[in-house]
Amino acid sequence: QSTWGQYVKxxxxxxxxxxxxxxxxxxxxxxESSPDLVREAFSKFGEVRDVYLxxxxxxxxxxxxxxxxxxxxxxxxxxxxxxxRTELDGxxxxxxxxxxxxxxxxxxxxxxx
Numbered sequence: 336q337s338t339w340g341q342y343v344k345x346x347x348x349x350x351x352x353x354x355x356x357x358x359x360x361x362x363x364x365x366x367e368s369s370p371d372l373v374r375e376a377f378s379k380f381g382e383v384r385d386v387y388l389x390x391x392x393x394x395x396x397x398x399x400x401x402x403x404x405x406x407x408x409x410x411x412x413x414x415x416x417x418x419x420r421t422e423l424d425g426x427x428x429x430x431x432x433x434x435x436x437x438x439x440x441x442x443x444x445x446x447x448x
Contacts, residue, residue: 356384356404357411358433361418364388366397368424376423377403381410402433 361373370386377383388401405411411432419430 357408359403360433362400362429380414382406
């Protein structure tokens with residue numbers, strides 16, 4: 336595919352919000368950990384597209400896990416290898432590649448873009 340064709344494809348994906356990302360599931364986050372703190376910790380492995388920390392529907396408090404979406408698969412894999420079983424904000428976190436892309440952003444979420 337030509338460079339122009341790739342460019343047009345990227346523009347169309349961005350317009351439709353369907354750009355493919357690679358998500359890392361992060362568990363054992365402190366309830367007080369912010370999306371900015373998580374983004375800062377993971378951005379050293381590559382460009383972070385999104386940080387998603389779900390909130391409990393009833394209490395509106397964080398649920399203790401989140402997703403970090405990278406633009407590249409290599410960055411996501413490196414982040415898992417380097418961050419799994421390390422300390423972040425006072426907790427030992429666990430990281431793994433997400434099995435499926437997380438659900439789209441909606442009610443009950445805290446997002447840092």
